[in-house]
Amino acid sequence: MRRTLVRALSAAVLTLATLSTPIAHADGDAPVEVTVNARAALATVPETGLGANHAIWDANLGTNDTADLLKNAGMKLLRYPGGSYSDIYHWADHTAPGGYVAPGTDFDTFMSGVRRTGAQAMVTANYGTGTAAEAAAWVRQANIVRKYGVKYWEIGNENYGNGHYGTAWEADEHADKSPAEYARHVVAYADAMKAVDPTLKIGAVLTTPANWPDAIVAEGDSGSWNEVVLATAGSKIDFVVLHWYPGALDRAGHVPDMIQLTREQIARHAGPGSDRIGIAMTEFNTGSSSNGSNTQPGALAAADAYATLLAAGVFTVDWWNVHNGIGAVTEVEGHTDYGDFGLLSSAACTSDGSVCEPALNTPFAPYHALRMMSRFARPGDRFIRAATDQAVTDQPEGTAHAASDQPEVTAHAVRRPNGDLAVLLINASSTTSHPVAIDYAGFTPAAGAPTVLTHTNGATSITTTTTGTATSQTLPPLSLTTVLLRPATPPTGLPATPGKPSATAVTDTTATITWPASRPGIKYEVHRQNGAVTEQLGETTGTTLTVRNLKPGTRYTVNVIARNAAGAQSEPSPPLTFTTGTPATSSCSVRLTIQTDWASGYVAALDLTNHGAPVSGWTLTFDWPRPWQRLNSGWSGVWTQTGAQVKVVNEPGNGTLPTGATTTIGYVGDYTGPNVLPKIFTLNGDTCTLH
Known part of the structure; x- marks a missing residue:
């Protein structure tokens, strides 16, 4: 799926000289064409879609002011007790040995804030220094004694960061830090916790595709973290947990492959009935302190990523976090960026006191982006396809994605149960006000000016106007715009919607x-x-x-x-x-084997077998499926890459392939996004069977 927000955002962040440049108006140019297709449905917006993280080191976790602001932003899920603190936190005495616990952050206080917000809770049980019995007792206290009805429970937080792959940030007192040990404990935790409350939904921690240490197989393991955890614990869990810190503002285009690869891993390794297993993104933040984490570029990227993740079927996306604290201070698009990953100001100052954040609980730009998301995509709405001109969202596995002619504009859309439609338009240009022309398929908008919600660079609220038409709007620079539409004819007397095919x-x-x-x-x-x-x-x-x-x-x-x-x-x-697969029979076949993978590159062997007439001299070709993949090197052939296509020509010693003969070649591939493997290989122009 195309998402081209990045190029414009990167330029916006890096080219600060443009701050003094007058805003350009593209009205004289051809408008950006946006297509919204109500016949092309994606996922339904879940009740728990918009979420955020609380942390027990935040003294404002349970205040009414915080809860009311989160409610105003439409937050529907709040996570506790806070990232890696989860693996040192003991709920019964509200302690976290080795960490700071702020006053007024105990579980009951957290739940009071959850209820005031009108949200559900996601609780992370302590795996690193806790036990299944401790987690089960927490379930009893929460749901039997207190009757909070907490439905979602994770087992640990980023437990692959326990040192098993060479880097340790997550507490883990188990002598065995392998994925197999974690999976065995997930089974034990699930059994103990569901014995107390069978209605619970239990989540297991996975690595996120193309993010370290995804795909790495450590010494002594039978597979990667995800393969081992799913194979052992798949029958006991109800959802998997991903975390994503892309570190840049141009990564929403990775989301569809990221989620699809996760689903494929679940289907391949979790056993029968695995399609019941949901996907939760329980930690997410757009970037780093250098590229606008709490100013407008980060807000635009946040809205784009939330919409893309929810459209892909993730049942919650939880911002890290509500209050975080000051980081590296920079100027981004004319405003101070405090390097703060929070939604709300902590009123913190730099260590030398030279710069202080605004007053406590002042919303940062991403807060307004999530508030816009809550008004754009409401629980029960259905995401539908929306794209700018020539932006391609569904591509063959063997071809590269085409990009939009206008990468500064991005579109999303939802259809409401009553037939109304909402379109979210993102203009990532720092200086240009873009006109857009919107075309609809399967939907005829009512006449008259629609209701339009807008958030612009530096604004402290979302404005509501009645402007433009359903087919024509103008997007201010660095803005989020939601167009709310009613159908020309009420949708009555329609056939029932078919079930999932x-x-x-x-x-x-x-x-x-x-x-x-x-x-x-x-x-x-x-x-x-x-x-x-x-x-x-x-x-x-x-x-x-x-x-x-x-x-x-x-x-x-x-x-x-x-x-x-x-x-x-x-x-x-x-x-x-x-x-789709490859031909069941062909004059050639290819077996692709990943020999090692380090989450940004891999070594692959290709066994090439000739099933046809004897070959004297051969050329093998394939295309990289995604633009973030490239050839690093290859052997046992002459390897070249032109655009997305990779071509291998035989060396003098292996150019002859008698009928039934196999030759093995290999390559190193690099990737900076989800690694969708090539599916189509051709030998001297014939499509090979892929094993």
């Missing part, structure tokens, strides 16, 4: 799509999402359709739409994503 018998060119039965007299259309454009793959009066002429090695996302005899169409079904 599934895919079976997926080959290189076909797949059978099935969905739950509905009443007679209905036709069903299967639509493929291709960016913000949908392509109808077929229709039927039944509840199964075999789609053909698909491309090998391609990731497809489809929705099913019901149509009645009068031609009225239902809302689209929940999305289904599947990936």
Whole structure:
């Protein structure tokens, strides 16, 4: 999925000289074209979608002022007791040996604030220095004695940071610090805690794709952290936990692959019924103190990332954190950035007292971004595809993503249950006010000026106006804009929305799509999402359709739409994503084996087998699926890369391949985002079977 916020944001942060440049208006230029497609549905906004972290070292954790501000921002989940403190915290006596515990931060005080906010709680049980019995006693106190009804419980926090992979920041008193030991304890914790309250949802810590130490296999382990944890504890957990600190403002484009790869790991390793396992992003922050963590660039990146994560089906995204404290102080886009990862000011000062933050609980820019998110995407709304001109969100696994012609503008959209629609538009340009032209598919907006919510650089609130039209808006520089729309005709008498489809018998060119039965007299259309454009793959009066002429090695996302005899169409079904394979038989085959991976690069071996006529001289080609991948080096062939394509030509000693012969070559690949492996290999122009 395309997200091109970064280039503009990076320029905005680094080119501070532009602060004295007058704002340019692009009104004389062609407007940025935005397509919103109500037929292309993504995930439903969950009740717990917008969240934040509290920490027991924050004396303002339980104040009414803090709770009221979080409620105003639409926070629906609050996490406790705070990051790595979770693995030293003992709830019964409210202590954290080796750490600071502020007064007024005990569990009951936290829950009082949760209730005042109108949120749910996410509690992290102590794995590092605690026990399953201690966690079970906490569940009893919380849900049986106090009747708080805390549903979500994580087992530990970033426990892969216990030194097992060479770096230690997370407390862990277990002699064995392997993923296997952690997984065994997850099973024990889950059993003990659910014996007290069977309704709990238990979460296990995973590494985030392309973030250290993801994919690393340590000595003595049978696989990576995620593989081992899921294989052992998968049957006992209800969700997995990811943390993401991208350290830059241009990383929302990584999200779809990040979440898809996590789902593939769950499906591959967690056993039968693993599709019940949800994904929670319980710590997230956009960047670092050098690129605008609490000024407008960070706010724009926050809104983009939250929308992208929730559209991908993550059930909560929890900002780190509510109050954090002052860091490196810089000037970003005309405003002081305090290097503070909090949503609200801590009123802290630098060590020499030369710079102090504003008054306690003053909202920083990301707070306003999350407040905008709560007004844009409400629980129960359905994300739908939205994209700027030529931005491509669904691409074959074997081809690079195309980028938008206008990378400074990003779009998201949701459809409300009553048929209303909301469009979130982000302008990341420091100096240019961009006009946009919005086109709609599957939705006709009502006439008249829509309600428009706007947050601009340095603003201390969101403004509400009635301006422009449903198809034409102008976006101020460094702004968040939400356009609220009503349909021209109320959506009545529509067929029921089809249930979630599934895919079976997926080959290189076909797949059978099935969905739950509905009443007679209905036709069903299967639509493929291709960016913000949908392509109808077929229709039927039944509840199964075999789609053909698909491309090998391609990731497809489809929705099913019901149509009645009068031609009225239902809302689209929940999305289904599947990936086609390679030919079952071919004149060649390739086996790709990852020999080692260090979370930013890997060594791969390719076993190339000739199943056709004898070959004298061969060329193997493949394309990197993503623009953040590249060839570092290769051996047993002459390796070159042009654009996204990698080409390998035989060396003099291995150019002859008799029928049935295999030659092994290898390469080092580098990546700076989720590592989607190449799927399509061609030998002398023929597509090979991939094993």
